[in-house]
Amino acid sequence: MNLLARLFSALTLLALLAAAAVLIWPRLQAPPDPQPPVDLQGPVDFILVEKSARRMTVFRKGAALKTYRIALGFAPVGDKVRQGDGRTPEGRFRIDRRNAASAYHLSLGLDYPRPEDRARAQAGGYDPGGDIFIHGQPNALPASTALRHDWTAGCIAVTNAEIAELFAAVAIGTEVEVRP
Incomplete structure (x- = not known):
């Protein structure tokens, strides 16, 4: 029994x-990707980054083309103020450089700091920082590895395959809006 x-x-x-x-x-x-994979066909004319949603959407003529999951700076809440604060800047920017030889797999540079960021930093006696990019993963990692937590120093990170796709579709002068 x-x-x-x-x-x-x-x-x-x-x-x-x-x-x-x-x-x-x-x-x-x-969780599933925000949308099924779609190859970008043709140029992108606007990029919207929504920090709180960890989402970046690319547009052409007002139509959303594709959405990406992103990683941000290691202290993502709030606007970037100074060098080393780990924040991703908020506001309107433009892509002002492209780097195929980046320490991260490809990179698209934002025109941060803007004149108002420089003026604020000068008045406060500190460095506003710079070198803010949309980029891939560190070159030291295997190509298929993707860090998904907020790990950058203030940049916007995607996978290597995604930055290769963006690098081909985003020109210098493309507008980027980064929202909280």
């Missing part, structure tokens, strides 16, 4: 664990 009670208890516990796994497993899986 004691053996039968133990067997019944073990089977009940196993059934409960299986039921819990069925309920929990879908929540443990990675």
